Amino acid sequence: MIEVYSWATPNGHKVHIMLEECGLPYRAIPVDIGAGDQFKPGFLAISPNNKIPAIVDPEGPDGKPYSLFESGAILLYLAGKTGRFLPEDTRGKYDVLQWLMFQMGGVGPMLGQAHHFRIYAPEKLPYAVERYTNEARRLYGVMDRRLARSTYLGGPQYSIADIAVFPWLRSWKNQGIDWNDFPHLKGWFDEIAARPAVQRGVEVLADRRKPLTDDRARQTLFGDIQYQRGR
Structure with a gap:
């Protein structure tokens, strides 16, 4: 398992959804990032960048346990x-991979910054809010x-690119998005959201997460604690 x-x-949900879609048996081990669990030695041994998610597969490529961090790498694994x-043919495979990289290099980092400056930053900085809200809208436009002209992001078939982006x-509302501006993307979003495996995946550990309201949790994620632990 x-x-x-x-x-x-x-x-985290990317990997939960993939496991559900593939029907692989797994056990979710919570890493409370607001409480600082990501800095514990046991977790750092498999995720040296102190970020979730990470996996340990007891039946790795050589039949031995194998650990892996970085959500995109885990999806590929x-x-x-x-x-x-992930298509087997070369053209189809790279069609999917370029959209997976689009998520890893654009959608995740930029929407993460939009979340931070719109919701979590202790001081609302108009320049930062405008910068990342505009970038979120630009990325939504690319996907729309x-x-x-494509049923799914990577091509005609549902793939790890869709699993990564969804x-x-x-949190489109927190990103300053109006779905009316992106009708093709909204149709795709609704279709993915209706998949039973997706619905199961986004519920994994959802009951453990709490609103990020206390100063200690904010310092752990965004402030001095994060950088002190990283040294």
Whole structure:
């Protein structure tokens, strides 16, 4: 059984959804990032960047336990392990991979910054709020135009690109998005949200997550504690 060290965040949900879609048995081990669990030695041994998620597969590529961090790498690993959600043909595979990289390099980091400056920053900085809200809208526009001519982000079939992007768009309201501006993306979003495996995946550890309201948790995630622990 695969062990998933995770929390109820978009990056965590990517892996939860993939495991549910693939039907792989797994056990979710909560890593409370507000309480600082990500700095514990046991977790750092498998995730040296102190970020969730990470997995331990007792039946790795050589039949021995194998640990892996970075959500995009985990999606690729699970796709390779199961032969699902990544096309075998070269053209189809790279069509999916470029949209997976789009999520890893654009959607995740930029929407994360939009969340931070719109919701969590102790001081509302108009320049930062405008900068990242505009970038969120730009990225939504890129995806909307893609989905105007493609059933899914990576092509005609549902893939790890869709699995990677979807959890980040669940907080569209916090990102300053009006769905009326992105009808093709909204149709895709509703279709993905209706998948039973997706619905199960986003519920994993959801009951453990609490609103980020206390100063200690904010310092752990965004402030001095994060950087002191990182040294």
